[in-house]
Structure formats: structure tokens, C-alpha cells
Amino acid sequence: MLNVKNIALDPRLQPLSFTVKSGEIVHLIGPNGSGKSTAIGLISGLFSADGQVTLEGVDLADHDLASLARIRSYMSQQDKPHFAIPVFQYLSLAFTALGEVSETLKQQAIDDVCDCLSITDKLTRSIQQLSGGEWQRVRLASACLQVWPSLNPDAKFLLLDEPAASLDIGQEAAMYRLIREIASQGISVLMASHDLNRSLREADKVVLLQQGRCVGVGAPEDVMTIEQLEFIFATRIIKIEHQGLLSLIFVD
Known part of the structure; x- marks a missing residue:
């Protein structure tokens, strides 16, 4: 379990506490500037502040x-790096912290993730030649590979800051399928979301800021x-509810 207790960074974030269970998908929602990122x-x-974050009872600090x-x-949230390397090489950086891992397992994981996100045909392209949506999917693939359960038995949770940015509706749907697949294997997922309808349908828990x-x-x-x-x-x-699905409609 991930336990967040009174984390704060004045004035951007006042004391915030909540828990995330194993395999749970939690969305941080709220207007721009509400403190999600x-x-x-x-x-x-990676950043120090007031409060405490523990995982399985161990302080992340x-x-x-x-x-x-x-x-x-x-x-x-970030722009493309200034260096230019092929996508497959960029994805391989996700494995640097994992130690000895079977090349067969690595390739299978890359195949599965890239197929889900429809970026297999981008593997030999330079990251500097990608569109915004392509680059976002490559970054998402890298983040998922780092905690892919078959490669990293120590992995516990995946943190995503507005991962749907620059994605079209089909790519966004693929992203949520991948997130659900990772969560089903026991990885906790915490993500910032601007799509309230997706949060309503996809999240196990929401934190409203x-x-x-x-x-x-x-x-x-x-x-x-x-x-x-x-x-x-x-x-x-x-x-409204249509065919068993709840939806929010925003009216001027």
C-alpha cells in the first residue's frame, strides 16, 4: 500500500493525505493550477517537501x-530531450535500473507495449522526428516498461502526469487498456487527469483538488x-446514463 500523509508545498499544495492499494487506479482531478502535478x-x-510518503511501510525518503x-x-510533463536517438534505444533506457533481465522477456514486453500503443512502426525512427502524440505514447511505453511485472518483480506503482495529453480518442482508449492491464497485475497507478468522464469510468478512486x-x-x-x-x-x-455508462455533459 502507498500511504500519502500530509504532503505539502506551500502555496501550491496544502496538506494532502490518501492511500493507494495494490492494483488500484487513482485519478487526481481538478482545474488547472489545483496542485495535481x-x-x-x-x-x-524526486522532490522534498513537508509530509511523508510510505510504500509498504517504508518511507520513500x-x-x-x-x-x-x-x-x-x-x-x-516535459518536452522532448535535446538529444536524438531511435525510439527503440530510448525505450531500452527503461531497463537500466533493472539489472540482469532476459533479453527474451525484454523483447516480449516491448512487443506487447508497443503493439498496444500502436508505435511498433516507430521503433527505428528518431525521437526528434515524432509528432506530439507519437512522442507521448513513446514516453508512456517507457514508463510502463520500467514497472512491467515480468521484468521487474520489485515494481509497485506507476505515476503518470496527464498521460492523455496530445492523444486522440483512439490512442487514449489504448492507453487506458494498457493502464488496466498493468493494474490487473498488482501495480498501483496514480495519474493526473483532465477528462472527468474517463475518471468517472476508469478510476477506482479519485482525489479532487x-x-x-x-x-x-x-x-x-x-x-x-x-x-x-x-x-x-x-x-x-x-x-446522464446511456447503455449503463455514466457521462458528464458540460453546459455553457
């Missing part, structure tokens, strides 16, 4: 960068009430 960055262990790389993967404050933690249907969302996003919202 700050929270994920702090939970990654007690891990060095090498051990952190084995137990979690963190995909931040507003101006750096947590205003709700729990099951999507409990936290994402019309009254709460209308107040926080300052717009009228209608919730």
Missing part, C-alpha cells in the same frame, strides 16, 4: 534514486457529485 511530483520521491527507479516509474486543497477523496460516484463539480469548475454540468 505538484502532488505527483512529491509522491515520486529512505530510498536512493536507484532503488526508487525499481519500485516506481514517474512520467512527468481545488487551489491546492483536497476537497474530496473516495469512489468517483461519491466524490464527483454534480454540486461539487459545478462549484469547483464553475460551469453547469449534467450527468
Whole structure:
């Protein structure tokens, strides 16, 4: 279990506490500037702040960068690097912290992830020649490979900061299939999301933030009430159900 206790970085994030169970998918939601990226960055262990983050009872602050790389993967918001290497070489960097791993298992994992994200035909292309959506899928593939259970038995959780950015609806659907596959193998997933409908359908738990404050933690249907969302996003919202699926419609 991942336990987040009173993490804070004033003024961007006020004390925030919640837990993530093994295999649970948790979405951080809220308007721009609400503290989603700050929270994920702090939970990654790469940045120091107030509060505590523990995994299976062990403080993440007690891990060095090498051990952190084995137990979690963190995909931040960022631009392309300035160097130019082929996609397959970029993906191979995900294995550097994993020690000795069978080449057969590596190749199978790459095949599975790249096939899911439809980037197999991009493997020999330079990362500098990718579109925004292609680069986002390559970065997502790398993050997933780092914690792929067959390659990394120490992996515990996957942190994704707005992974759907630059993806079209088909690519986004593929991304969620991949996330569900990873979670089904016991990897906890924590991600920032702007798509409230996806959060309503895909998340096991949501953490709702507003101006750096947590205003709700729990099951999507409990936290994402019309009254709460209308107040926080300052717009009228209608919730409908069609063929068993709940959807939010935003009205001017």
C-alpha cells in the first residue's frame, strides 16, 4: 500500500493525505493550477517537501534514486530531450535500473507495449522526428516498461502526469487498456487527469483538488457529485446514463 500523509508545498499544495492499494487506479482531478502535478511530483520521491510518503511501510525518503527507479516509474510533463536517438534505444533506457533481465522477456514486453500503443512502426525512427502524440505514447511505453511485472518483480506503482495529453480518442482508449492491464497485475497507478468522464469510468478512486486543497477523496460516484463539480469548475454540468455508462455533459 502507498500511504500519502500530509504532503505539502506551500502555496501550491496544502496538506494532502490518501492511500493507494495494490492494483488500484487513482485519478487526481481538478482545474488547472489545483496542485495535481505538484502532488505527483512529491509522491515520486524526486522532490522534498513537508509530509511523508510510505510504500509498504517504508518511507520513500529512505530510498536512493536507484532503488526508487525499481519500485516506481514517474512520467512527468516535459518536452522532448535535446538529444536524438531511435525510439527503440530510448525505450531500452527503461531497463537500466533493472539489472540482469532476459533479453527474451525484454523483447516480449516491448512487443506487447508497443503493439498496444500502436508505435511498433516507430521503433527505428528518431525521437526528434515524432509528432506530439507519437512522442507521448513513446514516453508512456517507457514508463510502463520500467514497472512491467515480468521484468521487474520489485515494481509497485506507476505515476503518470496527464498521460492523455496530445492523444486522440483512439490512442487514449489504448492507453487506458494498457493502464488496466498493468493494474490487473498488482501495480498501483496514480495519474493526473483532465477528462472527468474517463475518471468517472476508469478510476477506482479519485482525489479532487481545488487551489491546492483536497476537497474530496473516495469512489468517483461519491466524490464527483454534480454540486461539487459545478462549484469547483464553475460551469453547469449534467450527468446522464446511456447503455449503463455514466457521462458528464458540460453546459455553457
